[in-house]
Amino acid sequence: xxxxxxxxxxxxxxxxxxxxxxxxxxxxxxxxxxxxxxxxxxxxxxxxxxxxxxxxxxxxxxxxxxxxxxxxxxxxxxxxxxxxxxxxxxxxxxxxxxxxxxxxxxxxxxxxxxxxxxxxxxxxxxxxxxxxxxxxxxxxxxxxxxxxxxxxxxxxxxxxxxxxxxxxxxxxxxxxxxxxxxxxxxxxxxxxxxxxxxxxxxxxxxxxxxxxxxxxxxxxxxxxxxxxxxxxxxxxxxxxxxxxxxxxxxxxxxxxxxxxxxxxxxxxxxxxxxxxxxxxxxxxxxxxxxxxxxxxxxxxxxxxxxxxxxxxxxxxxxxxxxxxxxxxxxx
Amino acid sequence: xxxxxxxxxxxxxxxxxxxxxxxxxxxxxxxxxxxxxxxxxxxxxxxxxxxxxxxxxxxxxxxxxxxxxxxxxxxxxxxxxxxxxxxxxxxxxxxxxxxxxxxxxxxxxxxxxxxxxxxxxxxxxxxxxxxxxxxxxxxxxxxxxxxxxxxxxxxxxxxxxxxxxxxxxxxxxxxxxxxxxxxxxxxxxxxxxxxxxxxxxxxxxxxxxxxxxxxxxxxxxxxxxxxxxxxxxxxxxxxxxxxxxxxxxxxxxxxxxxxxxxxxxxxxxxxxxxxxxxxxxxxxxxxxxxxxxxxxxxxxxxxxxxxxxxxxxxxxxxxxxx
Numbered sequence: 001x002x003x004x005x006x007x008x009x010x011x012x013x014x015x016x017x018x019x020x021x022x023x024x025x026x027x028x029x030x031x032x033x034x035x036x037x038x039x040x041x042x043x044x045x046x047x048x049x050x051x052x053x054x055x056x057x058x059x060x061x062x063x064x065x066x067x068x069x070x071x072x073x074x075x076x077x078x079x080x081x082x083x084x085x086x087x088x089x090x091x092x093x094x095x096x097x098x099x100x101x102x103x104x105x106x107x108x109x110x111x112x113x114x115x116x117x118x119x120x121x122x123x124x125x126x127x128x129x130x131x132x133x134x135x136x137x138x139x140x141x142x143x144x145x146x147x148x149x150x151x152x153x154x155x156x157x158x159x160x161x162x163x164x165x166x167x168x169x170x171x172x173x174x175x176x177x178x179x180x181x182x183x184x185x186x187x188x189x190x191x192x193x194x195x196x197x198x199x200x201x202x203x204x205x206x207x208x209x210x211x212x213x214x215x216x217x218x219x220x221x222x223x224x225x226x227x228x229x230x231x232x233x234x235x236x237x238x239x240x241x242x243x244x245x246x247x248x249x250x251x252x253x254x255x256x257x258x259x260x261x262x263x264x265x266x267x268x269x270x271x272x273x274x275x276x277x278x279x280x281x282x283x284x285x286x287x288x289x290x291x292x293x294x295x296x297x298x299x300x301x302x303x304x305x306x307x308x309x310x311x312x313x314x315x316x317x318x319x320x321x322x323x324x325x326x327x328x329x330x331x
Numbered sequence: 332x333x334x335x336x337x338x339x340x341x342x343x344x345x346x347x348x349x350x351x352x353x354x355x356x357x358x359x360x361x362x363x364x365x366x367x368x369x370x371x372x373x374x375x376x377x378x379x380x381x382x383x384x385x386x387x388x389x390x391x392x393x394x395x396x397x398x399x400x401x402x403x404x405x406x407x408x409x410x411x412x413x414x415x416x417x418x419x420x421x422x423x424x425x426x427x428x429x430x431x432x433x434x435x436x437x438x439x440x441x442x443x444x445x446x447x448x449x450x451x452x453x454x455x456x457x458x459x460x461x462x463x464x465x466x467x468x469x470x471x472x473x474x475x476x477x478x479x480x481x482x483x484x485x486x487x488x489x490x491x492x493x494x495x496x497x498x499x500x501x502x503x504x505x506x507x508x509x510x511x512x513x514x515x516x517x518x519x520x521x522x523x524x525x526x527x528x529x530x531x532x533x534x535x536x537x538x539x540x541x542x543x544x545x546x547x548x549x550x551x552x553x554x555x556x557x558x559x560x561x562x563x564x565x566x567x568x569x570x571x572x573x574x575x576x577x578x579x580x581x582x583x584x585x586x587x588x589x590x591x592x593x594x595x596x597x598x599x600x601x602x603x604x605x606x607x608x609x610x611x612x613x614x615x616x617x618x619x620x621x622x623x624x625x626x627x628x629x630x631x632x633x634x635x636x637x638x639x640x641x642x643x644x645x646x647x648x649x650x651x652x653x
Contacts, residue, residue, distance in 0.1 A: 033447050033448065033563065034447050035446050035447025035448070035449065036447070062447075178605070180602065180604070181617075183618075183621075184618055187564070187567060190562060190563065190564060190565075191565075191567050192558050192562050192565065193553065193557050193558050193565060193567070194567070196557065196558060197343055197346070197347065197557075197598075197599075197602055198602050200343065201339075201343065201599075201602040201603050204336070204339040205603075205605070216449075216562060219449075219452075219560075219562065220558055220562075223452065223558065223559050223560075227559075242452070
């Protein structure tokens, strides 16, 4: 028994020191899961791209419960992983506590601002990207009613909805935007059955384009929309391929680029707040073979025009999170 | 609220009530025989996963159905073994089954498909598609009755109709057959059944197996009817709501149907805040509607609306007197 203990202890110590020597970067996925075909999967793709290009490895963990957040962060920091990248707003408060304890480790958080000297906070101008897909939705809609299905009801998702509604109203001021949130707990990121039913409810209210900003729940939304032969809009990753010809477009949020950049720059990366918007291709809309037939030249022209105006500052898209209100839609 | 909107909400109600109904009837048969079944949630999840996985692999929803029901039966057998043969605590065995299903499904799915605990999307013959009943098209022009037939009664997947037919079947089995009489007796006073020379163990195992089949059908419907594929934790508490419905229904089949429809109706309403606001003239949060099944169950348990008395021998392993 004692020999076994010593052996195990030695192995553990070896594993720890080798981890510290390599200083591998680490990536922590949020509760939606690594393969949510959306937000977390985009982060994984970015890390994967980095690993393939450099031939290095990275550590990763997929959270399964709220209680693991702090534990996972501390584990990676203790084990010498550097930088530690995490996806999701929910890490905000935890990272605020953990970061000061590990001043030599660099952290990067996506979708949240944490004010600490060793933290890079990456936030996206989702309202701008959502504005563009909102315009596309309004132009593709025949009924004049479009839908929005959010995941967990948090300000960030309202920001998506608000940008989307503004884009819709910019094309068709009389259009109706039906917005629903899936729930108020993290389970709302992973409830495709409810997502599908919400979609059917929106279809019965006349919606013929539905935008899902709901992580794994969105899979159910896109499925229900394809079943009913209406259009849907994916989010974060390019989801056009899920139902070719029935997904109008996807609101891209280049989480992959953010993770790739953080990994490439390593522990010496610049900390502070990094805002990625339309100007630096941090957000955008996806066009590929699967949806090329759905997007006409007029639509492309109108959206590209709007994009240029937003980048130049001529058109201002209201950010819900700036004042917790939205001019285009009530919640 | 116009007639068509009402029909649409009722249509959603029927779809959402079906998995609840299967699980609730499963719990009913099991608990009437004196075996409490907290593991409904786990069985739903396990059968949802295996039905989706096998349907995705073979392309046949019937193979998926068999696999889903089989998986649920295996869990039932474990529950039976722990709580009938080994006389363990039924609640603990049920909770263990829930944990087992929650972890095992994701683990197997990841190993099998490598998509992070989900199965590929099902399409075509790998799903229970919606059935259009005869005359649905020609009758849709008729106001009220015709519309109701087309919108509400026609156009569900096969398992919805199976679920609705199961209710009279279970009722008939429980109250009109010798087997049903014995089943009810074994949940009230197993010693009397044993004295009459009928095997308590066999009766209880049969009841648990029937529960396994019913729960399995509920899970299959979740993954291949309501949705097209399995996603981790996709049962999302439906097994627990079914337990609440069971108490609400006071362990009776017809009441169970109405309880499940009522709870399904609350869920359907929470999807249409616009209608709720128009009818009630105040803004009722969706979360309140989601919580209503639990609130109503507490009200029932507190004894405000009649008494809900569980089968007397429920939860107690049977020990032969020597």
